[in-house]
Amino acid sequence: MMKQIRLAGRGGQGQILAGIVLAEAAVAFDGLHATQSQSYGPESRGGASRAEVVISDSPVDYPKVTEADCLLCMSQEAYDTYRKEVTDDGLVLVDSTFVEPDVEDEGVIQEPITSVAENELGRAIVANMVALGILVQLTEVVSVEAARQAIVHRVPSGTEELNVRAFEKGLSMGEKTQ
Amino acid sequence: MMKQIRLAGRGGQGQILAGIVLAEAAVAFDGLHATQSQSYGPESRGGASRAEVVISDSPVDYPKVTEADCLLCMSQEAYDTYRKEVTDDGLVLVDSTFVEPDVEDEGVIQEPITSVAENELGRAIVANMVALGILVQLTEVVSVEAARQAIVHRVPSGTEELNVRAFEKGLSMGEKTQ
Numbered sequence: 269m270m271k272q273i274r275l276a277g278r279g280g281q282g283q284i285l286a287g288i289v290l291a292e293a294a295v296a297f298d299g300l301h302a303t304q305s306q307s308y309g310p311e312s313r314g315g316a317s318r319a320e321v322v323i324s325d326s327p328v329d330y331p332k333v334t335e336a337d338c339l340l341c342m343s344q345e346a347y348d349t350y351r352k353e354v355t356d357d358g359l360v361l362v363d364s365t366f367v368e369p370d371v372e373d374e375g376v377i378q379e380p381i382t383s384v385a386e387n388e389l390g391r392a393i394v395a396n397m398v399a400l401g402i403l404v405q406l407t408e409v410v411s412v413e414a415a416r417q418a419i420v421h422r423v424p425s426g427t428e429e430l431n432v433r434a435f436e437k438g439l440s441m442g443e444k445t446q
Numbered sequence: 447m448m449k450q451i452r453l454a455g456r457g458g459q460g461q462i463l464a465g466i467v468l469a470e471a472a473v474a475f476d477g478l479h480a481t482q483s484q485s486y487g488p489e490s491r492g493g494a495s496r497a498e499v500v501i502s503d504s505p506v507d508y509p510k511v512t513e514a515d516c517l518l519c520m521s522q523e524a525y526d527t528y529r530k531e532v533t534d535d536g537l538v539l540v541d542s543t544f545v546e547p548d549v550e551d552e553g554v555i556q557e558p559i560t561s562v563a564e565n566e567l568g569r570a571i572v573a574n575m576v577a578l579g580i581l582v583q584l585t586e587v588v589s590v591e592a593a594r595q596a597i598v599h600r601v602p603s604g605t606e607e608l609n610v611r612a613f614e615k616g617l618s619m620g621e622k623t624q
Contacts, residue, residue, distance in 0.1 A: 284466060288462060288484075291484065291486055292486065294486070295486035296486075301485075301486065302485075302486045303483060303484065303485045303486070304483065304484050304486070305481060305482065305483035305484075305509045306466075306469065306481065306482050306483075307479075307480075307481045307506065307509065308469055308470065308472070308473035308474075308479065308480045308481070308482070328485065330510075331483045331485065331509050331510055332508075332509055424602040424603075425602075
């Protein structure tokens with residue numbers, strides 16, 4: 269078992285934290301192996317941000333995602349750049365607040381992630397946890413309970429409850445698309 | 447120019463955040479390229495934690511550290527595991543609060559990083575920023591100003607001033623060892 273996950277968008281949307289939570293959930297609570305990485309370059313000076321997680325049941329040698337089993341796009345640029353690098357049966361989730369997929373791209377799950385975070389949870393900043401909830405619900409790459417514990421462990425002290433609520437909102441959004 | 451940096455210790459000591467700050471400083475403020483990664487496995491279930499950063503003036507293809515130009519050890523286990531994987535003229539910094547280097551290991555810089563964080567800054571949790579200050583002072587892998595800006599950008603809101611003070615304490619500790 270090996271799953272490659274790419275979380276892409278703009279800086280400030282919390283992809284890195286979401287990636288760390290996924291990796292920690294896989295290892296600390298689900299007993300798997302994981303690597304988590306980001307590459308930064310001139311492109312990220314324009315605001316692009318990308319976190320990658322590789323989860324496996326055996327040690328992970330190469331920490332870089334080659335072809336994603338799961339892609340989250342929280343900006344149009346992320347979608348335009350990474351949509352092609354997904355396995356045939358891979359999951360593509362886009363934040364429809366910012367992304368309009370190609371009309372012929374039928375395999376895409378569209379959810380108003382940031383709008384929901386802003387309007388229903390009161391904080392756009394927890395969009396990453398809403399996205400994580402949808403991903404965990406749809407891919408089961410880590411268990412719900414593992415993700416919840418990793419969130420509590422890793423988010424800034426005092427924001428645990430808000431972040432868990434955002435994650436749970438994502439779980440129920442993911443459930444509805446199934 | 448390429449610099450490989452490994453920050454190792456136990457979970458909760460903030461190596462990941464320190465790595466993210468270094469990578470962001472290199473890219474956003476110093477115009478370099480960087481990757482930042484963590485590998486998690488069964489060993490990390492025992493509490494070991496390791497963040498790796500590769501900084502370069504050209505795109506970084508392989509995000510994993512092979513031989514460190516700079517190694518930070520905040521636990522004895524980290525020292526025992528990674529001391530050998532350092533370049534001949536590489537920098538080894540250990541937190542003497544937790545690490546006792548081999549007697550014949552002369553190339554090691556020992557600083558009571560966590561004790562200083564706890565006793566002089568009031569919070570052991572900012573030991574990572576003290577360590578970062580020493581590293582930046584001794585290696586100049588990123589500029590002081592770039593690191594300071596990345597800290598303010600990346601640490602939890604409300605803790606900026608404490609973290610910057612910890613970083614500056616590290617700078618002056620680094621200065622004294624030179």
